[in-house]
Amino acid sequence: MIPIDVIEKTAETLMDKAAIEIPDDYLEGLKAAASVEDGDLSSFVLQAMLENYEAAKQDRRAMCGDTGTPRWYVKMGNETQIEGGPIALEAALRRATANATNGVPLRPNRVHPLWRTDHDNNVGIGAPEIEYAYEPGGEWIDLITVHKGGLFGTDYRMLFPSDGIQGIKRFFLDSLVAFGKRGLACQPAIIGIGLGGCKDTCMVLGKRAACLRTVGDRNSDPKIADLELEFTELGNSIGMGAMGFVGKSMVIDTHIEVGYCHTGGMQMSVHAFCLSSRRAVARVFADGRVEHRTDPDWFTDYQRRETVEWQMPQSHEKSA
């Protein structure tokens, strides 16, 4: 049984870390981009961002004034039980979100879409989003918070098999160019692409690809992995850099996730995870132990499974 007070306390810490500490994988990616950038203004911008990450950590203040829309991805091992059950878990995550909004502080971004009511705590109808996944074996819970920012950089399009890879590339470029102008997408970013599924799942896949995989991680399908590298190169060949200035840093990494779709279609979504790629992860165990990390490790073989039944790997059978 996982103690609920440890979950809530850990969740508050994660809110703080996500807002303040740039994840190492993204930081290294941005440093690499800065080292080859030769556009005068783009280069100045990247240098300022690197200084900004340091200032945020030194002062313990949020990296960016727009602290995004906090949400939770929760993953559990098959044997996990939570003190108070799933209702207590959701209440703890909502409390942590509200408390951290005032504590860090974060910007209270969440308002009612029509009445613009603001509770000043990032909690409201459907906010924060809480999404779940499960893994075979184990008694632990992974708490992942992502504070994705921005109103720009995301799009969806129904493509068809006849559009092919060339059609996918076109929509990828269209999205980067459209939202990259004037830097609305807050590039250079981690770009997530969802392919297939249905319209809603295509969006979900692309968003998770952007927010839940680390820079340098490759899809387990080698041909998709090649596409990821090719798309990163393509994005960086546009001639545009940070803030839409002349330059060559648009994409820090590209992550593609796929889902089986209707035989007639090829749904595609594109998502840009901004210069402040806010994500933080912790695993809580039944004995109250907490392990922090920055890699969500969301897309396991189990999450990408294709078959009806799942064959338990040896190590999981032992622990189960």
Add this chain to the structure above:
Amino acid sequence: MANASKPREIRLSTTPSAEALADLRLGDIVYLDGLMYTAREGVYRRALEDKANIPMELPSQSAANFHCSPAARINPDGSFEMGAVTATASFRFAKWLPEWLAKSGAKLVIGKGGMSSKDYKSYFVPNGAIYLSTVGYGTGALLGRGVENVEAVHWNEELGLAQAMWVIRCNRMGPFIVASDLDGNCLFERENERISKNLEKAYEGTRPATLKRFGETDDKSDELIG
């Protein structure tokens, strides 16, 4: 940073003289000193549509309008805590800005993404105003360091923390980039023009979508196929 040259850095008052503004060139880096206020759609609506009295003396106290919602809180004792400060995209406020510039006398509009040269020429230039863009975007922590003090928060009860009018005392707050000049030239349009020359090459070999969308054509009788 390979072969990149450093832009010019300038300190500017939030109630700048016409001479100081005339000296600014597109792409200059600016750091601000003095009082600045945040105002976006909530403040514009309340001041211009509901005709509420603006709760500070403009432009004598401040001629710097920041399109911003800070990551901040109001403490139970009434004091303020401001962490990070980042601008929001300005093009959405074009509807209110002509009237606002005339009424407030703002000389500096600070935000994200700038406006079009048409906006600059039609109502920035006549009001002697220029646009400063934040950097990044998202140098929120650096800008937060430039906040010497939060002097007041107006209309918080009516508009909420994010839309309220925050009055900030700046001390070398920045960096900002000069994105328009007194002639109405636009930095982002200049950059886009340079980038557009290369776009055809980047798109080479790609394929337009089989199913079109409205917006890609203005002909609403178009079947959008092929």
